Amino acid sequence: MTVTLEKPRRATKVDPIPWWLKLVGLAVALYFVLPTLFVIPMSFSTATTFQFPPRGFSLRLYQNFFTNPVWLDALRNSVLIALLAALLATVVGTAAAIGLHNLTGRLARFARTLLMVSIVTPAIVLAVAVYISFLQWRLVGTLGGYVLAHAAIGVPFVLISVTGALGGFDPKLLRASASLGAPPLRAFLTVTMPLISRGIVTGAVFAFVTSFDEVVIALFLRSPALQTLPVQMYNSVTVEIDPTIAASSSVVVTAVTTICLVLQFVGGRRRNR
Template sequence: MSAVIEVAADQAPPDSPAPSRRRRRSRGIDRPPVWQVVLGVLIAGYLVLPALIVIPMSFDGGITFQFPPTKPSLSQYVTFFTDPVWLTSLGNSLLVAVISAAVATCVGTAAALGLHRLAGRLAGLARTVLMISLVTPAIVIAVAVYISFLQWHLVGTLLGYVLAHAAIGVPFVLVSVTAALSGFDARLLRASASLGAGPTRTFLSVTLPLISRGIITGAIFAFVTSFDEVVIALFLRSPLFQTLPVQMYNSVTAEIDPTISAASSIVIVVATIIVLLPQLIRRPAARRPPK
């Protein structure tokens, strides 16, 4: 066989070109029209405009709201971090947001995994029921939660806040994890089972690492939704337990307290950092050259 290959190589013309590989042509991205760019800038400016007004107001030392600030000072932040009412409300919001985000992440991930294996009308009906809180007005959910929790003696309790906020956070986790599962290869589960791994080990070693980004994204949205929720919190509040958005609402309706501008700035900064942090962490990993 080797002799035949050598003879064929000797008979081949010396100038015969080597087979060329097909190269993929990189297609450039078409530039958007000018009107789309202008429209996007206007929408972005409209969404960012409240923050551009509230944050500078938080650095004013006056006794009322004033823009632009005339007396630059940190007195509003000093009041926020020294007043026990504001600090207690902030701690309650963080506690409720962390616990409700954890509960929503577990329930939403389990629901997404179960619905991923189902097909037909049953899966569509279950997904619609779990997603209905996204399209239902917040006041309707708040009234239903208040009527139910009033009978169960959960109004004004930590458990009531956690259950209500977890319920509105489940759809965000469900959407995020379902998107992550759309590119999941089911043959990996059969391969893991053929190697002797049980369901729990397969989930922890195979499924969880592949859908971890979707789970983290859903948990972040559930946390931000709970931390910034005010309508349901207004119905569940009590003199002994209320969240930061409720305290901000009271400071505007019951009294004119400029400390709310500092509280609003803190909420904006915290929510922005939490949303952008995964993107900033992911960028260095994406720039590393493949080995």
């Protein structure tokens, strides 16, 4: 017992982590985490401005968020758009990942790069180009416009996670199922799908979150009749000085964190089985 205790102690003496490095690490970690934590106390404030520290304690901002039709409509629009965009991105992204998995050559590599390019395209450049074209195609301010644009930026995440899942997939299984008489679609649904389902679910969740949180393109596609939650939050800082954004932020941050934790939990359980 004493021997095992002594060993690491001696090792750290030879090559210790300097105290100042630990301090810098802690400060940087706080820099990452702290800003969002400021939002939560703000959301219980009784103030009608953005003053900090918040005054009093009330659920007034939450009440306003969940009853004011402007905020509620924005929330509803965002959920609907994100669901549809995630669905579209997941279907076309999964199909593309499977297709590209079975293809080799320069053209396939080029297609993969092309599908990923929206990750590095500055959102504002994309937003402006989409706005100008969608204006002519009468898609600005429409549900279809939001869904198309958000689905396109969600595809890379589906592609990455499904491609990752396909890496561990044995193609012999498909040949086996074909030799047992399963048509391709049935083979996909009963053999491929269950094995790569975790990749598909992960991709779908990231596509959902990407759309739900997207603000730059949404700012350009907005119309008075149809705008998303991030756009309403943007308005509340720039135009309205409406502290309801604190409640909205807290709800969104909590929801997204929960989704990620659930995903991790489900993923962990699947693997243990």
